[in-house]
Amino acid sequence: MKRRRGAAARGAARPLLLLPVQAALLIGLGGLVTGPAAHHWPLAVEDRVPRALAEYRDAPVLITVSEWLSALGSTQVVVGLTLAALLALLRLPRVALRREALFLGAAVAAQSAVFVLVTAFVERPRPDLPRLDAAPPTSSFPSGHVGASLALYGGLAVIAALRLRGPWRPAVMAALLLVPPAVGLARVYRGMHYPSDIAGGLLNGAATLLITASVFLHGRHRSTPRPPHGPHLPAQAATADARGGRTELVVPTVLVVRHPYGCPDDLAERLRAVLEGHGHPHREQRWIRTTAERPAGALTEELAARRPALVVACGGDGTLRACAELLAGSGIPLAVVPCGTGNLLARNLGLPLDPAAALDASLAGDSHLIDVGRVRGDGLAPTRFTVMAGAGFDAAMVKDASPRLKSRLGWAAYVLSALRHLRDPSVRLTIRVDGARARRRRARMVVIGNVGTLQGGLPLLPGARPDSGHLDVVLFDPRGPAGWLAAATHLLSRLLRRHPPLPAAAARTEAGGALEYFTATRVDVRCARPQPRELDGDPVSDGTRLTAWIEPGALRVQLPRTTAVREGEEERHGNSPTRTAAPRRAR
Numbered sequence: 001m002k003r004r005r006g007a008a009a010r011g012a013a014r015p016l017l018l019l020p021v022q023a024a025l026l027i028g029l030g031g032l033v034t035g036p037a038a039h040h041w042p043l044a045v046e047d048r049v050p051r052a053l054a055e056y057r058d059a060p061v062l063i064t065v066s067e068w069l070s071a072l073g074s075t076q077v078v079v080g081l082t083l084a085a086l087l088a089l090l091r092l093p094r095v096a097l098r099r100e101a102l103f104l105g106a107a108v109a110a111q112s113a114v115f116v117l118v119t120a121f122v123e124r125p126r127p128d129l130p131r132l133d134a135a136p137p138t139s140s141f142p143s144g145h146v147g148a149s150l151a152l153y154g155g156l157a158v159i160a161a162l163r164l165r166g167p168w169r170p171a172v173m174a175a176l177l178l179v180p181p182a183v184g185l186a187r188v189y190r191g192m193h194y195p196s197d198i199a200g201g202l203l204n205g206a207a208t209l210l211i212t213a214s215v216f217l218h219g220r221h222r223s224t225p226r227p228p229h230g231p232h233l234p235a236q237a238a239t240a241d242a243r244g245g246r247t248e249l250v251v252p253t254v255l256v257v258r259h260p261y262g263c264p265d266d267l268a269e270r271l272r273a274v275l276e277g278h279g280h281p282h283r284e285q286r287w288i289r290t291t292a293e294r295p296a297g298a299l300t301e302e303l304a305a306r307r308p309a310l311v312v313a314c315g316g317d318g319t320l321r322a323c324a325e326l327l328a329g330s331g332i333p334l335a336v337v338p339c340g341t342g343n344l345l346a347r348n349l350g351l352p353l354d355p356a357a358a359l360d361a362s363l364a365g366d367s368h369l370i371d372v373g374r375v376r377g378d379g380l381a382p383t384r385f386t387v388m389a390g391a392g393f394d395a396a397m398v399k400d401a402s403p404r405l406k407s408r409l410g411w412a413a414y415v416l417s418a419l420r421h422l423r424d425p426s427v428r429l430t431i432r433v434d435g436a437r438a439r440r441r442r443a444r445m446v447v448i449g450n451v452g453t454l455q456g457g458l459p460l461l462p463g464a465r466p467d468s469g470h471l472d473v474v475l476f477d478p479r480g481p482a483g484w485l486a487a488a489t490h491l492l493s494r495l496l497r498r499h500p501p502l503p504a505a506a507a508r509t510e511a512g513g514a515l516e517y518f519t520a521t522r523v524d525v526r527c528a529r530p531q532p533r534e535l536d537g538d539p540v541s542d543g544t545r546l547t548a549w550i551e552p553g554a555l556r557v558q559l560p561r562t563t564a565v566r567e568g569e570e571e572r573h574g575n576s577p578t579r580t581a582a583p584r585r586a587r
């Protein structure tokens with residue numbers, strides 16, 4: 001496996017061999033510009049341009065503006081901004097931005113290496129007129145300022161094109177792409193370069209961007225990623241189909257993760273047929289079974305071997321969580337097939353609850369980016385969740401729901417279990433929201449949600465949406481029968497009257513204090529004594545701490561044309577101006 005990955009990495013890095021070719025071409029061009037072509041049009045007359053621009057040096061504002069623009073391409077600014085951008089890209093809570101950081105760092109470094117090499121061979125004097133900057137000892141051809149600024153600002157524009165959504169994207173890209181030509185103009189104005197030097201710098205920057213993007217970004221952002229075809233297939237990724245004497249290489253493009261109890265053989269057959277109906281023939285499907293120890297089966301190994309066009313998860317929220325853990329940040333779309341007891345993610349995404357219908361509708365729809373929560377705590381390594389993380393009453397209920405009753409009664413088994421825990425005592429805790437001061441509270445349960453609706457449409461977290469960019473938190477502390485009644489009445493009235501989603505707010509209480517809500521991008525809960533804890537309906541070890549944070553838009557899911565996410569989009573554009581995060585429709 002390691003050898004295969006090493007070979008794949010070497011293959012992907014092969015375009016870097018073009019960098020010496022790029023340097024050789026630029027040296028050749030430099031020789032042409034300073035040699036045979038120097039006395040021919042347009043090079044023979046291009047010194048008129050800096051001379052003409054120099055006529056306008058009596059305007060102090062132009063001198064200042066050109067100085068600022070020129071500084072944008074200077075070594076100090078380019079190095080400083082590149083380091084700052086790398087830091088930001090690496091610290092953003094999406095693992096996939098590491099590739100973008102590698103791309104940007106490599107583009108700036110490679111451009112500068114090629115530039116240094118070229119200027120060691122090419123010697124072109126600067127324009128013969130008074131200059132506004134001290135002339136560096138390097139050749140006038142090509143412009144280092146322009147090459148460096150195209151590598152940096154052009155690289156950032158590429159990242160913006162891949163990562164930004166909404167109306168800002170073209171504006172940000174245009175602003176970034178305008179910088180290198182503006183730097184070029186400033187350099188000519190200041191008497192530092194001829195126009196052909198600027199063209200050389202642009203060529204150097206553009207070629208470096210093309211090469212580094214093909215190494216570091218290729219294949220990461222296609223809307224329907226395809227596995228590799230042809231003779232470069234890793235041997236193990238291909239299976240031979242020797243029908244009719246022909247040997248044909250076949251790569252599974254769809255990985256189907258199946259919980260064998262939630263998705264038994266007859267249902268698997270129906271799902272297979274749905275996939276075939278959507279253009280994924282049997283031979284392109286690879287089915288993986290989950291086990292108690294490996295809730296995503298061999299998905300890790302399969303993803304390491306090849307990049308599928310789609311992953312289909314057939315199971316409950318636990319199976320989905322295990323798949324989301326591996327797919328977050330990858331851009332690979334996940335189709336959610338509800339085959340569990342609670343199926344809360346499917347419910348909250350507005351999917352049909354019949355597994356075959358959900359798969360059919362999802363495959364006919366589009367892919368969208370949704371948020372994923374991440375949580376850690378004492379005895380709990382950082383883990384992603386798509387629905388909710390909780391401690392206290394809900395976790396005790398999940399923990400004690402008998403598997404036998406679950407298989408017989410479905411989610412009613414959770415209700416029976418809940419009744420047993422109604423009298424569980426509350427716990428003292430502190431909650432810290434987005435780094436603010438810790439607040440002391442008592443609660444029977446704390447739930448941190450990426451989505452907020454429970455079985456039967458009960459809106460536990462009425463403001464939660466899977467693409468809001470934040471987590472919604474509720475502390476549940478009904479005091480006595482009156483408190484329970486107030487809480488139940490409040491939730492039921494929300495359910496029956498279908499209130500519009502609540503605006504994001506730092507904190508608010510409802511039902512006489514029985515429910516306290518927060519929104520946060522990061523929340524830290526510490527309980528005075530160990531509590532049962534759960535993630536997406538699966539019990540995890542008891543403990544005192546839960547620290548959760550949001551990974552906005554980290555998971556690409558395949559959704560039907562009309563879903564909770566799409567409806568929210570309409571709502572936001574219509575009568576719900578309070579929301580801020582736009583649903584991210586994947587391209």
Ligand SMILES: Nc1ncnc2c1ncn2[C@@H]1O[C@H](COP(=O)(O)OP(=O)(O)OP(=O)(O)O)[C@@H](O)[C@H]1O
Nearest residue numbers: 290291292295315316317318319340341342343537
């Ligand atoms: N083959 C298997 N045998 C026994 N347990 C399994 C197997 N595969 C997965 N599991 C366990 O099942 C759990 C995940 O179940 P999942 O959440 O998908 O279904 P569920 O519990 O019926 O649904 P829900 O979470 O909606 O109630 C994981 O804890 C995993 O360890």
